[in-house]
Amino acid sequence: MALLEVENISIGYNTRKGYLKAVEGVSFELEEGQSLGLVGESGCGKTTIGMALMGLLPPNGSVRDGRILFEGNDTLKMSMDEIRRIRWRKMAMIFQAAMNALNPVQRVGNQIAEAILVHNPDLEKEAALSQVEELFDLVGIPRERLTDFPHQYSGGMKQRAVIAMALACHPKVIIADEPTTALDVIVQDQILEEVRDLQKEFNIGIIFISHDISIVADMCHDIGVMYAGQLVEFGPWQAVFESPAHPYTKALLSSFPTLTGKKSDLVPIPGETPNLIRPPAGCRFCERCPEAKASCEKTPPEWVDMGSGHKALCSGD
């Protein structure tokens, strides 16, 4: 049994213009200590999945179909109390824009101690603070910065503090949503290294959400490529990046400038992502797809298995 199983999940939002199908029929599994990358461009539904896993969808959003099994139990059927016992304690999230995730008028150390106390009401404050000191050692912030306010931290340190907060209750799963997007490359590199070490040390399963395919390739065992609310390709990173099967994955890779290898022309993807209130009947990528056939427009694509866990949602060839 996998630690986390997502089965055929569909999520939508009620908007003024109608029901927006943000995520449709996505399935994946995460084993203990493994990392899974969800990659795709803005609006593809990757953050929505993260929020649904945490039970933190906004009021107008809801899971329409499917199951989320954490250690075999369906979190969608749980009561608020049961979910609270899992959220942060067993499953934590590192949010996009760590800059805004900390309370600006409270000392950073106290904020994290408070998070620990909420989940362990029997603990003394002193004990919680000493746990925070250990967490700071783990993520590489000097202990004397415990009593600083968030504005006294650099961007990288805030990100480290947010990671410390996510680790506070020793979770089994961490959902990291664009954890390094606003940071410079050198700081990003250091933080990703930190995350890799912590993952190994505590055997944490990580779901890594990013628009940056190079980071996901560096961090994850398995990769899921998302487009317009659907998973379109899934597999081990070597397979997905070295022999991509879905035309969108290929297009995404050839629009990304790299430092290594021969310099080649970047090929942008023409057109825009489809409207998810009235999504296309057939393949959602077919309008922009260089390999599309007449049938792609009408018939929804089916999964094609390439073996060893690599599959793509494309009936093209």
Place this chain on the structure above:
Amino acid sequence: MTEPLEKAGVMDTGNKPILQIRNVSKVYRSKGNLFRGSGKEVVALNRISLDIFKGEIFGLVGESGSGKTTAGRLIVSLEENTAGHIFLGNHEVTRLKGKTLKDFRRKVQMIFQDPYQSLNPQRSVYDTISEPLKIHRIGDASARKDAVKEALTSVGLSPPDDFLFRYPHRLSGGQRQRVAIARAMVLNPEFVIADEPTSMLDASISAQIFNILLAMRKNLDVTQMFITHSLAAARYLCDRIAVIYRGNLMELGPAENVIRHPKHPYTQALIDAVPKFGHSKEAQRYGTLLGKEHEVRKDMGCVFYPRCAVARDDRCSRKMPGLGSIEDGHLVACYLHGSEEIRLKPFSQALAEGR
């Protein structure tokens, strides 16, 4: 204060530079308050010299706070340099007045980072792009409309009639940035500064913008300065790259040379840090970044010395190295590559003594 030119990031080719930057510095002073006279000084740029030649795309690469945006703002005269000279053609930028200034404003354009903020939400695409033409009194109404349509087509927003009367809220991020580029292009500028034009956009959309910038150079021979934090984007787009760290020019050279054979330990640290599509395990790292910083006395030595893992020369901690040429057009400011000391005092020190 004249430094020999070949030491100053200046390449000697037959081609005449369109932009010359000579020993340019910019110091910001915080205002201080009632009880503390004038406050701290921040040296955003420290004696930068470089040339940009007609028809090239020049990349200025650095991390946040390195001074790369400041450099762009000085060149388009949005701010004034504290010391040094910037020449565009035969005119010194800071001395421009009246008609020559207006002429300069037509010839030099800037594309900003955030297309969600750089477009006025209450103005249609047509209003936005035709405004520069009105300000410079170019053409009559119908000529302007043609110019706007042509600019829209050149940035791939076609048919242009579909976009003319849209407002920014009905445009995607990529489309907005293309409108911003069209606005810059409608005056047929000679020199365009693009300040992180794609950092807010997705990869597939960024590639569109890059290709528009490349086409601008190819079809209209527009010289460009591309300001970015991404070495990979700079490699794709630029002929030459300058790497800047805390306001100092560390390395400058042909793009492929700087990326494939970086010389400065800081450039090497930057390249180390870029994720390489899962190949990081095989890829050799330069390892030039120090885990824990050296303690240093302020304002002395190389700016990268506190974080440099390969500093050996004892001058590193005491005197700032000047840019030195290691091969044709490839310049590095590092003692390990034979740079010589700058004999001038650090800028902030000179300022302090001058008061």
